[in-house]
Amino acid sequence: MSNENTSSVHIMRSQLGRARGLGAAKSGLHHWWTQRVTAMALLPLSLYFVLSVLMLAGADRAQMAAYIGEPWNTVLFLCLIAALFSHLSLGLQVVVEDYVRNDAKRMMTLLVLKGGIAVLALACAVSVLKLAF
Amino acid sequence: MKDVREALMVGRNTEGKLVRRPLSPHLQVYKPQLSSATSIFHRGTGVALGAGTLLLTAWLVSAAAGDAAFSIVQALLASWIGLLVLMGFTLALFYHFCNGMRHLFWDSGRGFELEAMHRNGRMVIAGAVVLTVVFWFVGFLVW
Numbered sequence: 001m002s003n004e005n006t007s008s009v010h011i012m013r014s015q016l017g018r019a020r021g022l023g024a025a026k027s028g029l030h031h032w033w034t035q036r037v038t039a040m041a042l043l044p045l046s047l048y049f050v051l052s053v054l055m056l057a058g059a060d061r062a063q064m065a066a067y068i069g070e071p072w073n074t075v076l077f078l079c080l081i082a083a084l085f086s087h088l089s090l091g092l093q094v095v096v097e098d099y100v101r102n103d104a105k106r107m108m109t110l111l112v113l114k115g116g117i118a119v120l121a122l123a124c125a126v127s128v129l130k131l132a133f
Numbered sequence: 134m135k136d137v138r139e140a141l142m143v144g145r146n147t148e149g150k151l152v153r154r155p156l157s158p159h160l161q162v163y164k165p166q167l168s169s170a171t172s173i174f175h176r177g178t179g180v181a182l183g184a185g186t187l188l189l190t191a192w193l194v195s196a197a198a199g200d201a202a203f204s205i206v207q208a209l210l211a212s213w214i215g216l217l218v219l220m221g222f223t224l225a226l227f228y229h230f231c232n233g234m235r236h237l238f239w240d241s242g243r244g245f246e247l248e249a250m251h252r253n254g255r256m257v258i259a260g261a262v263v264l265t266v267v268f269w270f271v272g273f274l275v276w
């Protein structure tokens with residue numbers, strides 16, 4: 001390598017140094033798999049949500065509280081919130097990783113995004129529980 | 134060399150010389166195709182639905198907070214701009230739902246033939262539109 005003409009680019013790192021930390025870190029599949037699992041969970045749950053919204057169209061707060069307070073509805077809404085926000089978190093992570101190039105900016109964006117999504121998920125879950133109990 | 138990614142853009146040409154590889158061509162280079170369009174829509178609707186979770190949160194939190202907050206949110210959602218946003222939201226939801234099933238089908242290792250891909254791509258778009266129309270038809274009936 002050192003004998004070759006490397007006029008166009010100088011790499012001051014060894015091949016090993018370039019590769020390290022970039023390959024499979026033995027956790028890549030988890031992200032992919034969790035996204036599929038939450039997607040499958042969301043197929044019935046989002047249909048359930050859409051039907052719930054149709055049933056609650058024009059309902060007042062008392063009617064909505066009564067609906068969400070039904071045990072199965074409470075459980076399904078909590079399942080929906082869990083699956084939805086984890087799926088969202090994984091999906092937006094990929095978008096950010098694709099488009100935000102600067103390492104520090106990418107890390108900050110991901111932290112803010114994931115923190116925000118966790119807060120939204122908790123706010124939804126606590127609201128459902130408050131409506132139910 | 135600014136970062137790791139730039140280091141990765143280094144390759145060798147056929148003569149073995151180290152060269153800086155070109156970036157892959159970007160969207161505007163290609164003629165729009167069903168395959169790329171459905172993929173881009175999937176990401177776009179995913180991000181839009183992410184923004185839409187703010188509406189879901191507002192709906193649930195206001196209901197938990199009390200009558201005053203809930204009536205404000207309901208009035209906003211029932212205004213013409215609110216309905217327009219909700220229509221966009223449902224279209225995005227049904228598209229992401231249908232195309233998500235397409236992705237899960239691909240994950241099973243099937244449906245990669247161009248012909249099948251174009252067919253189910255058109256099915257996804259038609260499905261999303263039909264589901265949205267049915268949803269709002271039923272929605273206005275029960276409202």
